[in-house]
Amino acid sequence: MHMINFVILFFFFLEELGFLKIEDMMTKNLPILLICRGFYCLTYVLNYYKNRSGIPDGVNSLFTQKEVVYFTLKQVIVILFGTIYLPFAVFISFYSLMASGNYIKIQAENRENKYLVLLGKLINITSPLFGILWYTFISLDYYSIAAIGVSIGAFLHYGLKISLLSTEKLLEKYQRRRIAKIPKVLQYILLIFLIAFPSTVIIGTGVYKVQEKQTFMVTMRDDINLATDVYFAPGSFGAPRPVILIRTPYGKSGWAKDLYSPIYLLQDYHLVIQDLRGTYDSEGGNNFLLFINSYNDGVDTIEWLMNQSWCNKKIASAGVSALCLNQYYYAGMGPEGLLAQQLWFGTPEMFDHAIFQGSYHKSSVETWIKSTSPLNWEYQVDTLFSKTIPKNEILYNSTSLSIPIGPHYSNVSVYGIHVGGWYDHFLQGTLDGYVGYDDFGATRARGHQKLVMGPWTHGSIYGGQQGELLYPDNSNGFDLLLGWETEIFDEALLGIPADWTGARVAYYLMGDVDDDSEDWNYWRYAYDWPLDHIDDAWYFTADGGLSKTSAGLINKNYSYSYDPRYLVPNLGGQNQPFDLAGPMDQRSIESRSDVLVFETPTLTETVETVGRIWGNLFVSSNCTDTDFTIKLTDVYPDGRSMLVTDGSLTVRYRYNYTSEVLMSGNQNDVYELLIDCWSSAYSFAPGHKIRVVISSSNYPRFAANPNTGAPLARDYLTSYIANNTLIVGPLYNSSIILPRLVNMSSTHTIY
Numbered sequence: 001m002h003m004i005n006f007v008i009l010f011f012f013f014l015e016e017l018g019f020l021k022i023e024d025m026m027t028k029n030l031p032i033l034l035i036c037r038g039f040y041c042l043t044y045v046l047n048y049y050k051n052r053s054g055i056p057d058g059v060n061s062l063f064t065q066k067e068v069v070y071f072t073l074k075q076v077i078v079i080l081f082g083t084i085y086l087p088f089a090v091f092i093s094f095y096s097l098m099a100s101g102n103y104i105k106i107q108a109e110n111r112e113n114k115y116l117v118l119l120g121k122l123i124n125i126t127s128p129l130f131g132i133l134w135y136t137f138i139s140l141d142y143y144s145i146a147a148i149g150v151s152i153g154a155f156l157h158y159g160l161k162i163s164l165l166s167t168e169k170l171l172e173k174y175q176r177r178r179i180a181k182i183p184k185v186l187q188y189i190l191l192i193f194l195i196a197f198p199s200t201v202i203i204g205t206g207v208y209k210v211q212e213k214q215t216f217m218v219t220m221r222d223d224i225n226l227a228t229d230v231y232f233a234p235g236s237f238g239a240p241r242p243v244i245l246i247r248t249p250y251g252k253s254g255w256a257k258d259l260y261s262p263i264y265l266l267q268d269y270h271l272v273i274q275d276l277r278g279t280y281d282s283e284g285g286n287n288f289l290l291f292i293n294s295y296n297d298g299v300d301t302i303e304w305l306m307n308q309s310w311c312n313k314k315i316a317s318a319g320v321s322a323l324c325l326n327q328y329y330y331a332g333m334g335p336e337g338l339l340a341q342q343l344w345f346g347t348p349e350m351f352d353h354a355i356f357q358g359s360y361h362k363s364s365v366e367t368w369i370k371s372t373s374p375l376n377w378e379y380q381v382d383t384l385f386s387k388t389i390p391k392n393e394i395l396y397n398s399t400s401l402s403i404p405i406g407p408h409y410s411n412v413s414v415y416g417i418h419v420g421g422w423y424d425h426f427l428q429g430t431l432d433g434y435v436g437y438d439d440f441g442a443t444r445a446r447g448h449q450k451l452v453m454g455p456w457t458h459g460s461i462y463g464g465q466q467g468e469l470l471y472p473d474n475s476n477g478f479d480l481l482l483g484w485e486t487e488i489f490d491e492a493l494l495g496i497p498a499d500w501t502g503a504r505v506a507y508y509l510m511g512d513v514d515d516d517s518e519d520w521n522y523w524r525y526a527y528d529w530p531l532d533h534i535d536d537a538w539y540f541t542a543d544g545g546l547s548k549t550s551a552g553l554i555n556k557n558y559s560y561s562y563d564p565r566y567l568v569p570n571l572g573g574q575n576q577p578f579d580l581a582g583p584m585d586q587r588s589i590e591s592r593s594d595v596l597v598f599e600t601p602t603l604t605e606t607v608e609t610v611g612r613i614w615g616n617l618f619v620s621s622n623c624t625d626t627d628f629t630i631k632l633t634d635v636y637p638d639g640r641s642m643l644v645t646d647g648s649l650t651v652r653y654r655y656n657y658t659s660e661v662l663m664s665g666n667q668n669d670v671y672e673l674l675i676d677c678w679s680s681a682y683s684f685a686p687g688h689k690i691r692v693v694i695s696s697s698n699y700p701r702f703a704a705n706p707n708t709g710a711p712l713a714r715d716y717l718t719s720y721i722a723n724n725t726l727i728v729g730p731l732y733n734s735s736i737i738l739p740r741l742v743n744m745s746s747t748h749t750i751y
Contacts (some may be wrong), residue, residue, distance in 0.1 A: 002116070012219050018395035019384035029089040040096035041075060042627045043103035087147040090131065095151040097127040105234055156413040218274070220293075220300045223545045227252060227281030228301070231261060231271040232310065240312035241492035243270045243305055247298065248323050249279040249290065249372050260318060267486075269493070270310060274301060276326065278373065286376045289383060290369070291326055291350060292398050295407045298330025306337045314493045316414075318342035320459055321426075322372070325350065328433060329399055331414055332407025334442065338671075340492035342485055344419040345459050347429020348409075348436060350399035352393050354426065356647035356657060357468050359627050360712060362703035364425055364576045371578075371695060381714060388748060389712050391657035401436055409440035415448040415492045417485045419477075421456025422510060422645075423466060423582045428678040434505075434529060447500060450488065451529055452481045453507040453681070455521075457581040467572050467582025469513045469642060472521055480506060480523070503748075505529050509610070510644075511683035512636065518725070519606060526749060531747050533611050533739040538690070540728040546600045546690055555729030560594045562626060562696035562707070562721040568595060573631075573646050574678065579701070586633055586641040590693055596726060599635060599691040607684040611739030613645055615675035618732035623722040624662040624709035625652045630675050631734065634682070637691035648702045651711070662709050670727060677736075692736050696724050 082089040105120025128148050136145040214232075217225040229252045232240045244264045248256045252273040264271050277297055278284025293382065298317075305311045315337045317327045324346025331341060332348070347353040355365055365384070370377045388395055397405040401412070416437050438449040454477045457466050463475025465613025484506075490496040503525035511520025538546045542556035572584030590597050615630035631646040652660045654673055663671060684690050697704060703712070706719035728734045741747075 001426070006199050006599050010423060010730065024035075029083045029086055030079070032093050033079045033089050036093035036100075037075060037079055037082075040100045043100040043107075046109055047103040080345075086141070087143040090135075090144045091147040091151045091154075094128050094131050094148050095155055098124050098151070098155040101125075101127065111223075122563075156467065163715075165397075175432045201641075218301055218304050220277075220297055224277060224283045226274055226277060226283070226297060226301065228272060228274040228309075228615070229253070229257070231257075231265060231273075233268045233270050234265055234650075236268065236270070236310075238310045240310055241268060241270045242314040242316065243272055243311045245301065245305065245315055245317045246271070246273045246319050246323060247276055247294070247301070247317075247326050248273065249276045250320065251275065251280045252324070256319070256323060256332055264318070268488075272301075272305065278376070287379060289380060290373060290378070291329065292395070294326035295329035295333050295398055298326060299333050302330070302335040302338055306663060311337075313337050314339055316340040316342070316489055316493055319346075320344035321346060324426075325354070325399075328401055329407045332401045332409065334411035334413055338414055340489050341414045341416045342419075342489075343416055343430070343433060344461075345421065345424050345426050345430065346433070348401040348424040349429060349431045351388070351396050351657065352400075353429040353432075355388075356391075356653075357428075357678070357702075358653070359629075359702040359705070360389070361425075361701070363570075363579050363700035366577055366714070368576060385711075385713055390653065390660055393658065401433075407573040409436045410442065412437050412441040413444040414441075415445070415488045417450045417452070417488050417656055418479065419452045419454075421454050421458065421460065422508070422680050422682075423455070423457045423574055425458050425576050425581075427453075427574055430675075431529060431679055438528070448488075449504065450484045451505045451507075452484065452506075455508045455510045455676045457577075458577050466586045467580075469583045471510075472512055474522060475508060477506075477508075493646075503527060507610075507681050509681050512634075512685040512688065514636070515685055517685070520685065524681075525746050529745070530611055531741055533741050534744040535614075535737045536609075536740050537733070537735040537737050538617065538692075539733055540598045540692070540726070542728060544598050546598050546692060546736075550730065550733055553728065553730045553733070555727075555731055557725050557727050558596050558694075559723060559725040560596065560695075562594055562724050564697070564704045564706050564716075564721075566594075567697040567699035567704055568592060568629075568695050570698050572643050573698075573701060576700055583642045583644070586631060586643055586693060587639065590641060592695075594695055596694040597691065598694075599689045601689070603684055603686050603688055603690070605686055607690060607738075608682070608740065609684075609738040610681045610741050612679045613677040613739070614737040615647060615673070615677060615694075616735050616737055617673045617675060618670055618727045618734050619651075619673060620667045620670050620725045620727065621707075621722050622652070622665055622667050623707040623720055624665045625650065625705060626663075626707045626722045626724055627651070627696045627702065627705040628673060628675065628724070628726075629695050629702065630677060630736065631679060631693040631698075632680075633691045633693065634684055635643070635691050637687050641691055641693075644682050645677045645680045647675040648698060649673050649675045650705060650712075667723065667725065670732060672732075694726055 002360050082092040101120045101123030104123065105117050108116030108120055128151065131148045132145055135141045213229040216228045216230065218228045218311055219225050232238050232461055246256055246260055250256060252275050256273055261271060275282035277293055280290035302315055305315055317341060319327060324343050327341055327343060328346065328348035330337060330704055355361055366381060370378045393403055397403045398407065401407055401409045418430050418434040434449050434451040437445050438447065454461060454463065455466055455471050455475050456463065460466060461477050461481065463471050463477065487498040491498040505526040505528060506523055509520050509522060509524055513521065536548065538548055539550050539553060541547050542554040568589055570580060571586055571589060572580045572582050575581040589595060613632060617628055619628055627648055627650050630647040632644045632646055633641040635641050651671065651673065652662050654671065655661055663669065706716040707722040708718055708720055728732055
């Protein structure tokens with residue numbers, strides 16, 4: 001199987017370079033070779049076999065029977081090699097034409113036929129000239145022009161000399177060649193290679209090349225038709241195979257096809273790529289909502305696949321980002337035949353992660369919708385604000401696996417690999433998806449999930465540069481995640497057992513990228529997630545510090561003005577790729593008067609945190625609603641304040657997203673907030689500092705709160721300046737909660 005995959009990969013590689021196109025081989029390369037090389041053989045034979053002068057007495061033929069066989073094999077080999085690549089065919093063809101012209105000229109001179117002499121000269125001169133003109137003005141191909149130039153040089157250096165030899169000289173040449181004998185074993189090996197290699201390439205290209213797509217319009221339950229491309233596994237000729245399903249809002253002929261074709265077609269799977277409802281070639285109209293019908297459409301598509309003769313009733317789905325989101329929703333309906341999933345950089349809770357993270361994800365939502373659904377983006381966004389904020393469970397039950405209406409974890413019965421990044425926009429969704437499938441899924445799903453979390457921004461699995469930090473080479477996770485995925489798909493689709501007894505979680509522990517220490521910036525392997533931990537509270541102090549103990553704290557109120565007209569700009573973090581993303585230096589915004597900064601003294605020992613991070617703030621405000629934001633940064637010895645993670649909370653949603661509870665607007669009233677900063681795996685190195693930054697805006701990552709208590713909307717006509725206060729001390733212990741691992745030996749395995 002591995003050898004077959006290697007051969008197929010080789011063909012794909014050559015085809016991508018433009019070497020292998022079976023249509024060109026059969027319709028262009030082979031015909032020109034057969035014509036030109038056949039003409040060459042004919043003139044060659046006429047020139048030497050009919051001119052027997054110079055052949056010694058007793059010799060009946062210029063060549064022995066063995067040499068006739070070798071001559072024939074030579075022509076076969078030449079034609080096979082020339083068929084592989086057009087410039088090869090051009091070189092051989094025009095060399096053969098020039099040699100043929102010379103043979104005709106020699107025969108004509110011997111017979112004193114001036115017309116044939118003229119014909120030979122014309123062939124000799126005009127054939128390369130014609131070829132150059134053709135590939136310059138008719139079918140532009142610089143490689144073929146170069147090939148003709150090489151053929152002219154080869155003819156002048158070798159072909160012209162050979163064709164001018166007398167029969168006697170030619171015989172002497174072949175007799176000398178007979179003396180220089182090569183061991184028969186090597187002769188056979190060489191002949192086998194010279195014939196087998198080009199033959200294998202030509203046949204393999206025809207069998208294993210990327211198949212031409214077949215497009216279907218698949219009808220959904222509401223009679224909407226979705227455009228669907230099918231690529232059959234190379235060499236299968238449409239025979240039943242497992243199917244990989246990919247559903248995309250970015251165009252079925254776009255990057256999804258380019259990314260997934262080499263991966264899955266090489267593994268002998270059929271590949272099916274479908275445009276989501278309302279996008280590209282699929283129907284949907286102007287009043288559709290992205291993802292809302294994904295679970296029904298996914299189920300209907302899988303049912304259609306199960307009824308196709310080329311599907312062997314075993315289906316897996318795959319996709320990254322938006323291609324991942326819709327997978328969760330139809331998996332939550334438990335469709336028959338769906339056995340495995342590749343879930344990269346997505347979330348099973350669209351509202352809780354993609355739309356809100358305590359506050360509205362303005363840039364991510366609106367910028368993405370505008371680019372993905374340009375014809376009805378306003379309808380999408382207006383519907384979001386008018387019908388779903390605060391969270392409307394009736395509408396959003398189709399994009400949540402935790403709501404027991406419609407798709408739900410309890411229906412999930414697939415094996416899965418969940419892949420995410422610590423700086424990804426869907427970071428917490430990846431973790432929650434793994435836990436939901438593994439702990440709350442159907443029996444088949446439980447214990448059959450794997451999780452990979454790297455130091456990556458959205459989709460950046462190759463590691464290296466992330467934001468303003470360059471992680472070491474080992475941050476490239478492609479081999480790891482592809483290896484785990486192959487094991488999972490092999491068992492689910494092919495029946496090859498995988499090992500589920502070892503580590504099922506791989507996470508990258510991040511730290512100082514300028515330090516080569518082996519204590520951070522490496523992969524750890526664990527048996528499950530979340531890991532055993534203790535939540536350590538680091539308290540904000542009256543002197544702007546961070547303390548691991550609440551003893552000796554002094555009460556203090558930190559107040560600042562938050563003006564929605566002068567927002568704190570976003571600098572990186574868990575953003576989409578079209579915004580600043582990843583770890584970035586926050587110093588330029590930390591000196592603002594509306595930003596509070598707390599930090600530890602310079603660390604003398606490593607502080608490690610792995611898991612869910614929370615900001616526990618006690619606050620007051622003179623407004624009925626406002627936002628509070630929090631950032632956790634690593635202060636390097638050179639002063640850089642590099643973002644680790646962040647969060648925000650719109651205070652009216654402090655209890656949940658389904659109801660709004662406004663503040664009194666009385667600054668004597670104190671409110672406790674838990675701000676979700678999602679999760680991380682980070683080591684703060686000795687010589688560094690831990691810093692926490694508090695404010696009320698982080699724009700446009702989070703929308704600007706107008707402080708009025710008015711319903712959220714895209715634009716506000718009125719806004720207030722808020723006097724916001726953070727309270728620290730023994731009475732109100734504002735803090736950041738950093739999880740600290742315990743029982744490492746029972747949860748981790750070392751490789």
